Amino acid sequence: xxxxxxxxxxxxxxxxxxxxxxxxxxxxxxxxxxxxxxxxxxxxxxxxxxxxxxxxxxxxxxxxxxxxxxxxxxxxxxxxxxxxxxxxxxxxxxxxxxxxxxxxxxxxxxxxxxxxxxxxxxxxxxxxxxxxxxxxxx
Amino acid sequence: xxxxxxxxxxxxxxxxxxxxxxxxxxxxxxxxxxxxxxxxxxxxxxxxxxxxxxxxxxxx
Numbered sequence: 001x002x003x004x005x006x007x008x009x010x011x012x013x014x015x016x017x018x019x020x021x022x023x024x025x026x027x028x029x030x031x032x033x034x035x036x037x038x039x040x041x042x043x044x045x046x047x048x049x050x051x052x053x054x055x056x057x058x059x060x061x062x063x064x065x066x067x068x069x070x071x072x073x074x075x076x077x078x079x080x081x082x083x084x085x086x087x088x089x090x091x092x093x094x095x096x097x098x099x100x101x102x103x104x105x106x107x108x109x110x111x112x113x114x115x116x117x118x119x120x121x122x123x124x125x126x127x128x129x130x131x132x133x134x135x136x137x138x
Numbered sequence: 139x140x141x142x143x144x145x146x147x148x149x150x151x152x153x154x155x156x157x158x159x160x161x162x163x164x165x166x167x168x169x170x171x172x173x174x175x176x177x178x179x180x181x182x183x184x185x186x187x188x189x190x191x192x193x194x195x196x197x198x
Binding site (some may be wrong): 048051054058106107124125128137138 | 139140141142143144145148151152154155156158159160162163166167
């Protein structure tokens with residue numbers, strides 16, 4: 001009877017972490033679309049930048065509200081997670097004390113949602129930039 | 139600067155930009171990206187119209 005323990009132990013493949021696989025998501029978080037641009041996907045990066053930045057700025061212009069880290073309420077925390085995805089835009093908004101809308105009318109609430117969705121879309125763009133960096137996508 | 143969009147234009151703007159990101163990130167080739175982006179845009183706007191008419195029917 002063959003002893004299965006006598007065979008050579010299987011060695012797990014070593015996963016190499018390239019510089020780009022770390023840099024692309026980080027840069028992509030800070031500036032939407034930049035994770036694609038540094039990998040020479042210029043048009044994709046530009047379209048992502050325009051889409052995410054325009055959505056976020058429209059949200060601000062519609063008097064949307066920006067969520068902060070210490071919201072307390074669970075929905076505020078979820079809103080914060082969405083907003084923080086916008087990276088540099090979120091930091092810029094906090095630094096300038098923008099996004100203090102009181103949500104007095106329906107479109108202001110749409111503005112709040114626009115900014116959250118812009119952040120969430122940037123998370124998807126970051127994941128895409130990472131997949132390009134590791135060669136999973138062209 | 140304050141922008142006031144009505145409900146449908148807000149939904150259309152949202153659909154446009156979300157569709158662009160979905161198209162780019164969910165498909166591999168340029169042709170597939172364009173097709174999927176257009177599909178998402180149509181589904182977003184179609185969903186808005188269907189939901190709008192459904193609410194109109196419920197309200198009657």
